[in-house]
Amino acid sequence: MSADTPSALSHTSLPSSRDLKAAMPLSDALQTQIRKQRAAIAEILAGRDDRMLVVVGPCSVHDPVAALDYAQRLASLNQHLSARLLLVMRVYVEKPRTITGWKGLVYDPHLDGSHDMSEGLRQARELMIDIASLGLPVSTELLSPVVTHYLDDILSWAAIGARTTESQVHRELVSGLDFPVGFKNATSGSVQIAADAMQSAAYAHHSFGVDGHGVMSSVLTQGNPHTHLVLRGGDQGPNFDAASVASAQHCLSQSGAPAALMVDCSHANSGKDPARQPDVLAHVVSQRVRGNKALCAVMLESFIEEGKQPITANGLRYGQSVTDGCLGWAHTEQLLRQMATALAASNTELAF
Ligand SMILES: O=C[C@H](O)[C@H](O)COP(=O)(O)O
Ligand SMILES: C=C(OP(=O)(O)O)C(=O)O
8 A cells, every 4th residue: 555545445436515516406495495494493492483393204215216205295294284393304314333234325325235325425415305395304314424515405404323422523513514403312321422512513613524525624613503402212221201301401401501302202212113102202292291391302213114124135125114113104194193183282191
């Protein structure tokens, strides 16, 4: 290896984010829509809009056709429930893995280990534009700061996952974004790490990054005040119950971090069993209706078919997750309708 070659087995050039954005631009109308959707989410998080935010969709996108099919159903439901809920679709194109596994559409869009990452970025951007064009706000988990450059203009909300909330690089990344971001509690269950992250991301940062041309750069970000905690459970179990929520709120207030709370009804809050997500949702809505207004957002993992399937070369079942198990569409629609009705009626006796 020569002295000027970075150490890796290979490097394959990608289009710059500026070039991909120029080839697949957002219309003026879409830019205006996304600006409004970001502001609407920020209003809910600030407690100035009484609706609840619902980030809902597949654990991961592996088939853009099925994801768009799901988005069409969600967009139509969004119109019916918009007095009580703001639905935002999970369009997760990167997956953090506990050890190894398929890492998402942008890494391996053909799901066969060919890792056509250039095509993955193109498909991800195209899909997000198609979904936003249905009128739906788009969200994702930000994992690689490089990938963020290709998609940041389309997003209305993003998560920093449990495995990366403690990372300084991700806190710097959030500091430069002008849309709301949820930091998840750590996989250990630590909420303090997320409270620290929110405070860090609220500051301006000097960091190392790349510009739109892909040129390595010294970057100055402005700080992001629109962050919040996402309770997703941890190694010791769930954290959506009233006592855990109160303890998280105490931690946020002691730290001077923003008070808004989202509960992720999946992951360690459901023991990764999608059938337990409705019970988590019922508990959260009940706490909200009983007066805990800081609980203003939930996350659900949901796709067309319930459950999950392994990735095999023999073909995949349409509309079913290839990562964590999801609720099916029919059940999701029923839950969201019940949630909206319960919020409208201030109904504390929920059984989803
Ligand atoms: O949401 C997805 C998974 O919970 C997360 O990416 C970890 O997945 P893994 O433990 O299957 O690798
Ligand atoms: C990976 C995810 O969540 P967490 O970071 O909570 O494990 C996810 O929401 O897809």
